Amino acid sequence: MRATLIYGAGDVRVEDVPDPVLREPTDALVRVLRSCICGSDLWPYGSRPASEQGDRIGHEFLGVVEDVGADVSGLKKGDVVVAPFVWADNTCDFCREGLQTSCRHGGFWGANGVDGGQGEAVRVPQAQGTLVKLSVGEDSALLPSLLSLSDVFPTGHHCAVTAGVGPGTTVTVIGDGAVGLCAVLAAKRLGAEQIILMGRHQGRTDLGRDFGASDVVAARGDEGVAKVLELTGGDGTHAVLECVGLRPAIETAVAVVRAGGRVSRVGAPQYPEVPFGWDEFRRNITLTGGIAPARAYIEELLPDVLDGSVQPGRVFDSTVGLDGVPGGYQAMADRTALKVLIRP
Amino acid sequence: MRATLIYGAGDVRVEDVPDPVLREPTDALVRVLRSCICGSDLWPYGSRPASEQGDRIGHEFLGVVEDVGADVSGLKKGDVVVAPFVWADNTCDFCREGLQTSCRHGGFWGANGVDGGQGEAVRVPQAQGTLVKLSVGEDSALLPSLLSLSDVFPTGHHCAVTAGVGPGTTVTVIGDGAVGLCAVLAAKRLGAEQIILMGRHQGRTDLGRDFGASDVVAARGDEGVAKVLELTGGDGTHAVLECVGLRPAIETAVAVVRAGGRVSRVGAPQYPEVPFGWDEFRRNITLTGGIAPARAYIEELLPDVLDGSVQPGRVFDSTVGLDGVPGGYQAMADRTALKVLIRP
Structure with missing residues (x-):
């Protein structure tokens, strides 16, 4: 064969x-x-x-x-x-x-x-x-x-489930690849109230809107973080679904998660360490997820x-x-x- | 005054x-x-x-x-x-x-x-x-x-709660300070099945046994990890309560947690980053806790x-x-x- x-x-x-x-x-x-x-x-x-x-x-x-x-x-x-x-x-x-x-x-x-x-x-x-x-x-x-x-769909779902997404949850999805889009779909299916999709490829983010994204943030890095905070009254979202796997994505994730919130990652990590020191400790951030x-x-x-x-x-x-x-x-x-x- | x-x-x-x-x-x-x-x-x-x-x-x-x-x-x-x-x-x-x-x-x-x-x-x-x-x-x-x-007691309790300790859970507590001992007490109170206390000060670990520790591991580093794995059939424990805050403690924590398990930390972290790459991803490890x-x-x-x-x-x-x-x-x-x- x-x-x-x-x-x-x-x-x-x-x-x-x-x-x-x-x-x-x-x-x-x-x-x-x-x-x-x-x-x-x-x-x-x-x-x-x-x-x-x-x-x-x-x-x-x-x-x-x-x-x-x-x-x-x-x-x-x-x-x-x-x-x-x-x-x-x-x-x-x-x-x-x-x-x-x-x-x-x-x-x-x-x-x-x-x-x-x-x-x-x-x-x-x-x-x-x-x-x-x-x-x-x-x-x-x-x-x-x-x-x-x-x-892809169970991976997006695993990301949303481990991040605790349910009715009333506010969510940021990082990444507009197929997994990120499925994470949007899964978060919507689980009842998320607000879903902010961070991605900069319009064809993909348009599909993300179809899947349930309420907001799209095309900016990255500090500018992207500022946009998400602006959309959430300065607090960030309860759940952050990190669907990329690169270091800048996990850095963005911990910066946009609300105190007491959960960052879940399903992008295979291309980094050995995560920034997770005093600030994340003070804010009681949970880091979860993994291979679905x-x-x-x-x-x-x-x-x-x-x-x-x-x-x-x-x-x-x-x-x-x-x-x-x-x-x-x-x-x-x-x-x-x-x-x-x-x-x- | x-x-x-x-x-x-x-x-x-x-x-x-x-x-x-x-x-x-x-x-x-x-x-x-x-x-x-x-x-x-x-x-x-x-x-x-x-x-x-x-x-x-x-x-x-x-x-x-x-x-x-x-x-x-x-x-x-x-x-x-x-x-x-x-x-x-x-x-x-x-x-x-x-x-x-x-x-x-x-x-x-x-x-x-x-x-x-x-x-x-x-x-x-x-x-x-x-x-x-x-x-x-x-x-x-x-x-x-x-x-x-x-x-100290709510801090140990927060560690156990965020780590998901309940009836049937196996637990490793890292650190025999007052918070670690209170974490043992809290885990026992919540119904943990096995509580392995990692500490090397006998007066303290004796109190830990009084509080509910079923095993004490005095060794640290690789040797300590090997002992915990030996006590758990090679798997590690469902929950790891990290009550120290130093880098070697969090390294030990991720090494002794069972796949699908949770590491909770309540020792104020004296480190900016956590080892949390492919292996922790592959094993679906959650890192949680924070200031109680x-x-x-x-x-x-x-x-x-x-x-x-x-x-x-x-x-x-x-x-x-x-x-x-x-x-x-x-x-x-x-x-x-x-x-x-x-x-x-």
């Missing part, structure tokens, strides 16, 4: 690889209907050292079950399923607590002999725990929004996707076949595409 | 100062029955630049109302009262949310013309919101434990103090008069005293 590999910064190739086969009785084989490129794929695309050996890449996919191992129940050939971006048994103590990203028997796609999602098919370890069956056909118009359950246990949220979010009351799939503004994947990476790196959908 | 002033590192003096008088109709005058020296007083005692002008110091006291301003209701001459370590109106939006440390009309003792607590009397601003009436006499044997409601809104917790903790079911006053192992205050600072700095009670 064909699948995507990354060889180094700016060097993504689609190549022939061995067809996946069942290895463990807990495996399933899934033919990929839709995959996509994640903002976090751009970190290695931007900085990975070049190597002779490529690594499989991609961690978001939705597809059709082709075969299941002897220990997999509840799934059969022909089922349409979505996979969260970390595979997990969904039975260990961490999984039962809703932290499938720390599953004792789980792991990442594209690592340790496990396929990446940006290919024609995937061997899914711990398939019974990992995959969620979808009650749609292979040609459903909902596939893009359902695919977003793999990562998407699996924990899929059942909760699914009904609203199926009935169309949320449409997170609108973050996809470009669609490519497998051949188009390298160009898709470049388009996202150049910010000419927000998020690229792949139809293998 | 006489009161304590700090002139610089190691230079604490007890001097004659003007008697307090009512200045605002919201003030009360309180004659101090008991005050004490706080671990946080040791920061300026250790490093304050020398100056000609001394500053009033002390933020924990309990006393008798001598006079009240025209706008103060619910308090009268002769009432025994305790003051939280930050004064507040207890009516603004932050106060109503239980964050009296961010009161819009509040402030710190010993600053901006407000008396410190380590003296014979105190003018109490926003007295109606600040002071809590106690149903005991001036000679009650409970005064030390009631005085602890001013700071003691006022928010006094009514909740008071009954257990009054009926003797908790005895936080046991952290006082030394009692001095006002003349003994400079020696009390030195004893706490030398760690020959755990916490010094002052009877002016």
Whole structure:
């Protein structure tokens, strides 16, 4: 089959690889209907050292079950399923607590002999725990929004949930990428009263307004902080959803959060330390979030996707076949595409 | 009257100062029955630049109302009262949310013309919101434990509450100072299942065991981390209560917290940044806590103090008069005293 590999910064190739086969009785084989490129794929695309050996890449996919191992129940050939971006048994103590990203028997796609999602098919370890069956056909118009359950939508939701967003909450979302926009959507869905979106790409912030943003702040740094404070009577917002992962974003986050408030981060941090000294202590600021246990949220979010009351799939503004994947990476790196959908 | 002033590192003096008088109709005058020296007083005692002008110091006291301003209701001459370590109106939006440390009309003792607590009397601003009436006499044997409601006990409680401690929680407490020991007491009171106290002063850790610690780890750094992990099957604890405020303590905290767990800090941070990068992100660690809104917790903790079911006053192992205050600072700095009670 064909699948995507990354060889180094700016060097993504689609190549022939061995067809996946069942290895463990807990495996399933899934033919990929839709995959996509994640903002976090751009970190290695931007900085990975070049190597002779490529690594499989991609961690978001939705597809059709082709075969299941002897220990997999509840799934059969022909089922349409979505996979969260970390595979997990969904039975260990961490999984039962809703932290499938720390599953004792789980792991990442594209690592340790496990396929990446940006290919024609995937061997899914711990398939019974990992995959969620979808009650749609292979040609459903909902596939893009359902695919977003793999990562971006639950990631935005995790950010909002851990930040304590609920009815009456005021929220700042930092970042107008696909995760930031899904964080807006999630905050709105959870009842936030005011949602200030910090972003400077108008096409994206316009979608953010559609998703529920009440205000958009294009300015960054001190000027951006001043704008958010101005919009909140000088206090900042109860919740700040940091959806970027860079140091200036977390600095902005702690500057615009209200005393007693919560900063949640779901952008993979490209920094080792956080400014969190006396001022944050004096103001009782909480810093939370982390890699989203998407699996924990899929059942909760699914009904609203199926009935169309949320449409997170609108973050996809470009669609490519497998051949188009390298160009898709470049388009996202150049910010000419927000998020690229792949139809293998 | 006489009161304590700090002139610089190691230079604490007890001097004659003007008697307090009512200045605002919201003030009360309180004659101090008991005050004490706080671990946080040791920061300026250790490093304050020398100056000609001394500053009033002390933020924990309990006393008798001598006079009240025209706008103060619910308090009268002769009432025994305790003051939280930050004064507040207890009516603004932050106060109503239980964050009296961010009161819009509040402030710190010993600053901006407000008396410190380590003296014979105190003018109490926003007295109606600040002071809590106690149903005991001036000679009650409970005064030390009631005085602890001013700071250390609610601070330990705030640490445990913000860290999410409840029935079944496993907890690590870092630091065997008075706040750390009160954090043990608070965690036990909230139902923690296992409480590991990290400290190396046996007299203190013995009291920690009395307060509810199930394990004591005397080792620090990597060795201490390894011990805690060994005691928790390699996972660390759900909650980590960081009651020190130094960089090595927060480093230990993030190293011994279980995935999905919470680190709360109530030791005033002597560092500007916290190690909080990819590993903490991957494990979904929350960092919380801050300066404790003691006022928010006094009514909740008071009954257990009054009926003797908790005895936080046991952290006082030394009692001095006002003349003994400079020696009390030195004893706490030398760690020959755990916490010094002052009877002016």
